[in-house]
Amino acid sequence: MSIYVDRRVDGSLSLYIDGDLQLDTRDERLYHEALVLPALAIATRRRQGKMKALIIGGGDGLAARELLKSDAIATIDLVDYDARILQFAREELANVNENSLSSKRVVAHCMDAWDFVRSCADKKTTYDLVIVDLTVPQDVASAKFHTIEWYQLIARTLSIDGIVAVNGASPCQTADAYWSIYNSMRVAGLHPRPYRIPLQSFKDYGYGPDWGFFIVAQEPIEKSELTMDLFWVEPRHHLKLASSVLKMFLFPEIVAARRALSKPTRIGSDLLLSYFNNEQSVDASSIDWDGLGFERDPVVLPDIDAGDGIFPAGMRSDLASVLQVTSDQDLLFERVTYLMPPLRRAQTKEMIAEFLRNPARFLDGIDLSALVTSLIARASELPTILVDELKLLRDKIRGFLGDSTALLKLGMRITAIIVLVVIMGNLIYPDAAYGKGTGMHIDGLSGEPIGLSRPGHTRFANFGAEPEMATGDGFRNNRYNRGVSVDERGYVYPGRTYYGYCRTYYRSPRHRREHHEMPNQQIAPYRLTPEADILADGTVVIAISDRAYLQIRDDASTLIDIKSAEPIVDLRRDPAQVWRIGNEIRRQRLGLLKTIDAKNKWNNWLSWMDFTPWYSEDHVELKNLHDSLERLNLAEKNLGTIPKEMPAVAPAPANGAIELFSGVWMNGSGSSLIVKTKDGSLALFDGRQWSCKQRSTKELPETNTPKLKAVVLSFLNSEVKDNGAYVARLQENLKDAQTDRRALERDKADYNACSRNTRPTDLVEYGTLRIPLKDAVRRTQEDLDKTQQRIQLIEQQILEWPAEIYVARLMIDTLSKT
DSSP: OOEEEEEOTTSOEEEEETTEEEEETTTHHHHHHHHHHHHHHHHHHHHOSOEEEEEEEOTTSHHHHHHTTOTTEEEEEEEOSOHHHHHHHHHTTTTTTTTGGGSTTEEEEOSOHHHHHHHHHHTTOOEEEEEEEOOOOOSHHHHGGGSHHHHHHHHHTEEEEEEEEEEOOOTTTSHHHHHHHHHHHHHTTOEEEEEEEOOHHHHHHTSOSSEEEEEEESSOOOTHHHHSOOOOOSOOSSOOOHHHHHHTTEEOHHHHGGGGTOOOBOTTOOHHHHHHHSOOOOOOOOOOEETTSOSSOOSOOOOOBOSSOSSOHHHHHHHHHHHHHTHHHHHHHHHHHHHOTTSOHHHHHHHHHHHHHOHHHHHTTSOHHHHHHHHHTTGGGSOHHHHHHHHHHHHHHHTTTTOTGGGGGGOHHHHHHHHHHHHHHHHHSTTTSSOSSOOSSOBOTTSSBOOTTOHHHHTTTTTTOOOOOOOSSTTTSTTTTTTEEEOTTOOEEEOOEEEEOGGGTTSOHHHHHHTTOOOEEEEOSEESSSSEEEOTTSOEEEEOSSSEEEEEOSSOEEEEETTTOOEEEEEOOOHHHHHHHHHHHHHHHHHHHHHHHHHHHHHHHGGGGTTSTTHHHHHHHHHHHHHHHHHHHHHHHHTOSOOSSOOOOOOOSSTTOEEEETTEEEOTTSSOEEEEBTTSOEEEEOSSOEEESSSOOSSSOGGGHHHHHHHHHHHHHHHHHTHHHHHHHHHHHHHHHHHHHHHHHHHHHHHHHHTTSSOTTSEEEETTEEEEHHHHHHHHHHHHHHHHHHHHHHHHHHHHHHHHHHHHHHHHHHHHOO
């Protein structure tokens, strides 16, 4: 077992055991008061005399600290199997647990909890209050502490009016696991009452938006027992009002409904582990089901899983070979979390699995040497052992001349640190570490090429995407609006810097010099797509290259020099581009509105928790969400007239012409640029001079020619340089889309088979939902159609790309000769 302590400059700390967060001193009092104090208050009222208490787990001494506040607690037996945790609690955590383990009323037993409880049951030793504070199970051996047999043992150690408090799981992220524990208690003859709290440290670590507990007795606990004047101990930092306690028993109805399906388990079952490993997040803010709203739960208990396994016996031999393949993945995961315990386990496992499937996909897209150097520069923030490993990797990189993939041949140690660098790079530099160039094709927020800069070329690939709710912490981050960009999901990116003159863009450089006008520097606060941003004043800008950006106005699209902020050329507004931007703004606005609605409900549920450190952060987050919503509204207004329907893709201005970005093409032979200016004229540039196909124009003065050439050359050189990585990315996207199609075809076949003996209105499983069969069939077909369109688009891009690169090289030669 590994123990890791993350100490912060403010004096707070986090404790990790085997990579799992155990406690964070910034909010552990809320956790332990919620776990212990309601049960202690009810037990005190029922017993009205001296009580014996048992703590199972809780070697940190924090649950004992809460119990020792009560003079009614005569003795506490504390059972923890690891002597190191007990020693750590006596030394490192003594100030936090208030020396609870040194109390004469506390007797610590370093032994297996199962053996201790079974011995008590055999000896008929009983307790008036039992606190079960065990960690989330990681294997079948530890999962036994949430089985029917375990809770039957617990029941045998309870006095007649005894109370049990149990640490559970996140009801809104691992609902099936939470209710499986609940139902195992019910089968064991106990009567659990479910309740939950928000815990910021657990949420940040990925455990879920809420954390659930159970208060349990041999006879149902009445709601009145929690509304009467209870024997509350002092001091209490968080649970100060009875109304606060009652709100903890409120749940979303959609979460509570899962208890009808979540199976109780017996020893040997792996089902609970499967429930934990298959997270299904649900909005945690609703409070339309009351865990105290009944005397005895009326829901019929599901069938018991008796350890036969999740898979039929016939599949187990086939799975054995697969499990052998994953052994490297498991070893790599253990090594990575050993080096950096605070990493979120679920997300880390997913990234390691993805990395092992295709390492080149990760390594070809980053500058590994630069990323390692930047991490070493932050050595003071990292564990010493990790810094040592980073320095080892830095030395190895020098001998491989940039061949990052070849480094993996050096074995598990080097592979583990490379994986960790990739993960940390994604966490610390999510935008800068991946995807070195903007490129002709840019993967959008949904993994599709959205290409706002080239609306004609992308054929509107991912239109109709569902609005996304913000799950990242960007809107509550104290860096919001301060040098970073936040997207619709709340993810944070390094902000792109833009220079401009706002409404004075039409003035000449001479006029600006005479009046000493300086360009305004702005770091875009909102990331609309990977290539497009919205500035603070609602201006939509699209990054073209490191030399220029497009500013989308109500009368034109202006190509602007990124350094001088001078306009290079006013281009014709493309209706397809304007429609695409407007459509994206509206979609994201719906997502923000959904997020704001959920946040309002969440804050309503948390209204009793104004004492918590994150209470004000929740309200700041809501304010920032409204701020971003207003920015989207302003951006839509600044676009001017937006086509109501999706415009037809405009034909190229010449046969074989290839669009570089909106309003600029190269002809099929790579001998000329074609520019559609603000007045609609087509201007051609052959590398030496301009000509107009329709009429003379003043929209493109020759003094801007060098800047335009530089922008196009920078753009094309980036495309040619990233050619190999882009093709590999296309191939991987195609493979993923084909896998999605096969899965949807299987779903469709299952629903069709089901329709032979099921009515169209009967409910069936559709992802995490239960919906009418007819709706499941319709949605599945819609998903199939969209996936097929995506496959066709990617296949066409793969087919066309070599010719485009060939023409791009010719165009580079044309522009470079003059």
